Amino acid sequence: xMQIVLTVTAVVLSLAAGGAxxxxxxxxxxxxxxxxxxxxxxxxxxxxxxxMAVNRHLNNLMLLVAVSLIGFVGSVTVARFVxxxxxxxxxx
Amino acid sequence: xxPETFSGDAVIDAVSAVFMVVGALMSLAAAVGxxxxxxxxxxxxxxxxxxxxxxxxxxxxxxxxxxxxxxxxVLVVAWIFQLLTVPVSAHMVxxxxxxxxxxxxxxxxxxxxxxxxxxxxxxxxxxxxxxDAAAGRR
Numbered sequence: 030x031m032q033i034v035l036t037v038t039a040v041v042l043s044l045a046a047g048g049a050x051x052x053x054x055x056x057x058x059x060x061x062x063x064x065x066x067x068x069x070x071x072x073x074x075x076x077x078x079x080x081m082a083v084n085r086h087l088n089n090l091m092l093l094v095a096v097s098l099i100g101f102v103g104s105v106t107v108a109r110f111v112x113x114x115x116x117x118x119x120x121x
Numbered sequence: 122x123x124p125e126t127f128s129g130d131a132v133i134d135a136v137s138a139v140f141m142v143v144g145a146l147m148s149l150a151a152a153v154g155x156x157x158x159x160x161x162x163x164x165x166x167x168x169x170x171x172x173x174x175x176x177x178x179x180x181x182x183x184x185x186x187x188x189x190x191x192x193x194x195v196l197v198v199a200w201i202f203q204l205l206t207v208p209v210s211a212h213m214v215x216x217x218x219x220x221x222x223x224x225x226x227x228x229x230x231x232x233x234x235x236x237x238x239x240x241x242x243x244x245x246x247x248x249x250x251x252x253d254a255a256a257g258r259r
Contacts, residue, residue: 034138038145045145045171048152052164060161060218064168067210068155071171072148078179079141082186087195094199101206108213111221 035083042079046072063107070100137182144182147175160225161218165211172207176200 049072052065074096077089147170154167180196218224219234226232 030134030138034141038141041142041145041149045148045152048149048156052152052155058161058221058223060214060221060223061164064161064164064214065155068148068151068168068171071151071168071175075144075148075171075175075179078176078183079145082137082141082179082183085186087187087192090195090199094202097199097203097206101210104210105213108210108217111217 031083035079038079042072042076059107059111063104067100067104070096133185133188137185140178140182140185144171144175144178147171147178151175160228161223162215163228165215165218169207169211172203176203 046069049065049069053062053069056062056065074093077093077096081087081089151167151169151171154170155164158164158167177200180200184193184196
């Protein structure tokens with residue numbers, strides 16, 4: 030049964046990653062791309078979780094926390110950057 | 122598929138399998154929402170699904186599969202860490218999106234920040250109290 034679950038989740042997560050990558054490539058603004066990259070990181074975390082659950086090991090747990098930390102720092106930094114950069118011409 | 126005919130292991134396997142498939146479908150729902158929703162705010166709504174509920178389901182399935190008790194605190198810490206960081210980054214992205222006008226105002230049913238922004242913009246030039254400032258601003 031675990032092989033069936035692994036196949037189904039692999040197909041579903043591949044489709045989801047494809048959709049997120051399409052949004053990264055096509056997103057009209059930078060914030061859309063940041064959001065899609067965040068979703069892509071969540072999909073990577075989901076894949077790590079499913080790998081751990083199917084193969085019954087815990088090797089990826091620290092990597093999972095690190096991936097969510099990187100997503101947090103990245104999106105917060107880019108959001109600050111966008112706010113500052115777009116506001117400069119309006120104030121001057 | 123009658124659960125009474127299963128042994129305990131098979132029941133735990135079935136529950137974790139269902140949780141894994143549903144958790145993966147959360148990611149697919151987020152991707153569909155990213156592709157089909159019209160602007161940043163609605164896409165942010167869709168993007169939260171795999172980050173909180175999807176991760177919860179997958180970590181629950183992982184805890185069920187490991188069949189030991191000591192992994193549960195670790196998984197709870199990982200999930201709480203995600204719960205603490207996701208709202209902050211979503212707030213930052215939404216704030217930057219509102220300030221840079223990445224939204225369709227006609228799609229909003231209510232814009233509670235608009236009144237606050239107007240009030241702050243009006244108040245910045247006045248030194249009187251609230252009533253006089255409101256009267257002076259017509």
